[in-house]
Amino acid sequence: MTDYIYSIEANNVNKTFKRKNNDVKALNDFKIKIKKGSIHGLLGPNGAGKSTFINILGSLVRKDTGNIKICGVDIDKNLKLAKFKIGIVPQELNIDPFFTPLELLELQAGLYGIPKKNRKTEEILDNVGLIDKKNAYARTLSGGMRRRLLVAKALVHNPQMLILDEPTAGVDVELRSSLWKYIKKINRQGTSICLTTHYLQEAEELCENITIINEGKIIKDDSKENLLNFISTKKVSFDLLNTFEIPNNLFQFNPIINNQKLHLTYDKSKISINNIIKILDESNITFSEMNTYESNLEDVFKKLIINDGNN
Numbered sequence: 562m563t564d565y566i567y568s569i570e571a572n573n574v575n576k577t578f579k580r581k582n583n584d585v586k587a588l589n590d591f592k593i594k595i596k597k598g599s600i601h602g603l604l605g606p607n608g609a610g611k612s613t614f615i616n617i618l619g620s621l622v623r624k625d626t627g628n629i630k631i632c633g634v635d636i637d638k639n640l641k642l643a644k645f646k647i648g649i650v651p652q653e654l655n656i657d658p659f660f661t662p663l664e665l666l667e668l669q670a671g672l673y674g675i676p677k678k679n680r681k682t683e684e685i686l687d688n689v690g691l692i693d694k695k696n697a698y699a700r701t702l703s704g705g706m707r708r709r710l711l712v713a714k715a716l717v718h719n720p721q722m723l724i725l726d727e728p729t730a731g732v733d734v735e736l737r738s739s740l741w742k743y744i745k746k747i748n749r750q751g752t753s754i755c756l757t758t759h760y761l762q763e764a765e766e767l768c769e770n771i772t773i774i775n776e777g778k779i780i781k782d783d784s785k786e787n788l789l790n791f792i793s794t795k796k797v798s799f800d801l802l803n804t805f806e807i808p809n810n811l812f813q814f815n816p817i818i819n820n821q822k823l824h825l826t827y828d829k830s831k832i833s834i835n836n837i838i839k840i841l842d843e844s845n846i847t848f849s850e851m852n853t854y855e856s857n858l859e860d861v862f863k864k865l866i867i868n869d870g871n872n
């Protein structure tokens with residue numbers, strides 16, 4: 562058995578789609594390392610190249626150049642084995658409506674050449690919470706159940722790496738949190754996970770490491786903690802007890818007064834909240850309550866992609 566550190570290791574991957582008028586470079590010297598056992602997020606705006614990379618992993622698209630190893634297996638050297646290492650859950654709920662979950666999984670196991678005695682169809686259906694529905698036509702399943710069925714389908718050959726393309730796109734809030742729980746459970750059971758998502762909150766909730774891509778290139782690749790610390794500006798608001806003219810020494814914090822609240826923005830690497838309170842004190846500004854807001858992935862994303870793109 563191959564031992565490996567990274568579930569996915571890609572180096573200098575390039576892919577250009579030829580078009581009549583203009584070619585599109587979907588991946589541009591793209592590289593990524595996804596640690597074995599982790600949940601890794603792939604974030605980027607539309608057209609960034611996420612699906613192209615996933616489609617290359619699933620051998621639906623051929624790369625032009627570069628190297629990719631899936632769980633230590635080079636896809637150019639042993640594609641068949643590499644395919645066994647990975648399960649991909651597509652974004653679209655493309656399930657034949659006249660198949661039952663049991664039939665669908667059995668069919669998939671057959672495609673992978675798994676002998677009947679080695680199949681774990683019922684166990685997998687139980688794991689994804691669909692055992693009660695094993696004989697129901699797929700068309701009668703809810704959107705959430707179909708998505709879980711697709712996850713089950715991707716798990717049939719017991720892959721070590723599971724890729725989820727926008728796992729909760731168009732899914733309601735309640736179902737989203739149950740899918741998150743399920744993704745974490747699969748990961749705890751030893752499957753490495755990579756997911757693409759539009760919901761930054763989803764990446765924040767699930768992923769230990771995050772790669773942000775734009776125009777086929779890596780913009781940032783780091784742990785979630787480091788990414789969140791990347792933005793050192795913090796916001797604070799005070800519920801005011803008195804009225805006053807904004808003193809000069811507060812202007813550096815972009816003060817805004819709204820509904821008896823004073824909002825300030827500050828750089829936590831330069832000044833502490835205690836020092837800000839001191840300034841308010843010295844200016845005889847009194848308040849009943851204070852709330853601070855940490856930056857989130859949305860702020861990081863905006864800073865890296867939207868703001869920089871406009872400069």
Ligand code: ADP
Nearest residue numbers: 578585587605606607608609610611612613614
């Ligand atoms: P993402 O998944 O991040 O939204 P994609 O990988 O789908 O991005 O797309 C990256 C770029 O490649 C886009 O400009 C897209 O239009 C282009 N592209 C993707 N697939 C094809 C294709 N089959 N033919 C031509 N262009 C494509």
